[in-house]
Amino acid sequence: MGKNNDHTSREFGAVESVPANARSLAFWDMVATWIGANANNGTWYVGGVVAGTAFAGSVCVTLIANPIAYMIMALIGFIGFKVGTSTMALTRASFGVRGSYLPSFLNTTQFIGWTAVNTFIAAISVSFICKEWLGMPAFGEPGGNTTMLIGIAVMSILHLLSIATGHRSVKIVERIGVCLVLILGVWETIVVLQNISLEAIMNWQPPADKRMPLGSAMDVMAAFSLGWVPAIAEFTRYGKTKATATIAPMIGANLALFWFAFVGIIGTIGMAITTGVYDPNHSDPSTIVSKLGLGSVALLVIIITSTTANAVNLMAAGISLTNITKKLSPITSLWLVTVVAAGLTVVPLFLASFLHSFILFLDYIGMVFGPIFAILIVDYYFIYNRNYDPSALADRHGKYWYSNGFNKVALIIWVTGVIAFLLLQKQPFFVSSIGATYPVIVLTGTLYYIAAKLQAAAHTSSTATEDTNAY
Numbered sequence: 001m002g003k004n005n006d007h008t009s010r011e012f013g014a015v016e017s018v019p020a021n022a023r024s025l026a027f028w029d030m031v032a033t034w035i036g037a038n039a040n041n042g043t044w045y046v047g048g049v050v051a052g053t054a055f056a057g058s059v060c061v062t063l064i065a066n067p068i069a070y071m072i073m074a075l076i077g078f079i080g081f082k083v084g085t086s087t088m089a090l091t092r093a094s095f096g097v098r099g100s101y102l103p104s105f106l107n108t109t110q111f112i113g114w115t116a117v118n119t120f121i122a123a124i125s126v127s128f129i130c131k132e133w134l135g136m137p138a139f140g141e142p143g144g145n146t147t148m149l150i151g152i153a154v155m156s157i158l159h160l161l162s163i164a165t166g167h168r169s170v171k172i173v174e175r176i177g178v179c180l181v182l183i184l185g186v187w188e189t190i191v192v193l194q195n196i197s198l199e200a201i202m203n204w205q206p207p208a209d210k211r212m213p214l215g216s217a218m219d220v221m222a223a224f225s226l227g228w229v230p231a232i233a234e235f236t237r238y239g240k241t242k243a244t245a246t247i248a249p250m251i252g253a254n255l256a257l258f259w260f261a262f263v264g265i266i267g268t269i270g271m272a273i274t275t276g277v278y279d280p281n282h283s284d285p286s287t288i289v290s291k292l293g294l295g296s297v298a299l300l301v302i303i304i305t306s307t308t309a310n311a312v313n314l315m316a317a318g319i320s321l322t323n324i325t326k327k328l329s330p331i332t333s334l335w336l337v338t339v340v341a342a343g344l345t346v347v348p349l350f351l352a353s354f355l356h357s358f359i360l361f362l363d364y365i366g367m368v369f370g371p372i373f374a375i376l377i378v379d380y381y382f383i384y385n386r387n388y389d390p391s392a393l394a395d396r397h398g399k400y401w402y403s404n405g406f407n408k409v410a411l412i413i414w415v416t417g418v419i420a421f422l423l424l425q426k427q428p429f430f431v432s433s434i435g436a437t438y439p440v441i442v443l444t445g446t447l448y449y450i451a452a453k454l455q456a457a458a459h460t461s462s463t464a465t466e467d468t469n470a471y
């Protein structure tokens, strides 16, 4: 095959449909990618956050909220597989060619935000390990920012290497990363379990002022996993088979999430029992492992897990940007978002509470993306009957242009969904039970279905009137 036709070495822009001969991701590559995504420090951390519902509550929330999110991910992964474009380009069909710039902008910012969040959490661990090994001040101590900056610098170099050639370098990072994560992560989990009594963990109750209601924990977990959904078609469009695009991400994401969140839950509760202080910043088992004098292994686990997760985050941030502008090539865009993310990671050093900012960030994700996914899924499966035309996604005269490039119906329903989230999220019923994220997704999907059908009926009748008048 001539060099120019060798699509397998190319990174495709958001709106380009990946042809069959460029689909190089096999089933196990996809499983590895999503294990690599969720086997990360952020998942430990979110496990520590929901530990505020005590052990039984946090396990239940984890087992309910996340699989639902990954079913949504599979539904959208399938659309990406069929149409061949990135997730944000898919929103052109429902929001309009220009209307899709809104979700794309939100998406680029959320994935840059995730990269910063993961890098920051990894840097906290690096900082603690620098203290153990070198006696340098750790995060939270006077002068602790130096060790944080070391952590941020190391991670950012690894990020640049992992996205250097787009999905191909990410594939290699995930293949190597997942093997190391499985070996070191299992080992680290065993060490932690040997040092923490499961019985004491099950009986532990959070202090009254730190107890988290179940519905709030549902929202936290749902937002955490839904955060991955807009990255899915970036990978499934390179998938070789339907199962690669649907079942493989579900296996990888669920497996790694259950594992790491569980370790985060027991790590945080274990530390709360030992120190008498409940703090999700202690969800990181590497801190425990390094206290046992095994700091180098702990450090490796942190660096690898954060790199594999951020490779996915950066792919999604960079490719989303190419849905907004054609001026940036996919690879330039990937490099750009990596540099911006490195800069952003420094910001939490100057914020009062990282945990508070993290929860606000998750609220933002649940609020803006839940309604976007509802509209995308209903639009593809029920309005367009599983039939999007990739060639019309960039066509100014095509069916996705709507009115000046915007589908007002989708935009209005999206705003309605966001407002509904803001109203329901604080209602005692939702706070104490199922949270607001999933009810709002169902509500938005239903409203969009009704509105889009009414829009289609109005369009048909106005076309019929025009035809009659023509005679």
Ligand SMILES: O=c1cc[nH]c(=O)[nH]1
Binding pocket: 042, 114, 115, 118, 224, 225, 226, 227, 228, 229, 309, 310, 313
């Ligand atoms: O999108 C996501 C979700 C969870 N963790 C991440 O790093 N990114």
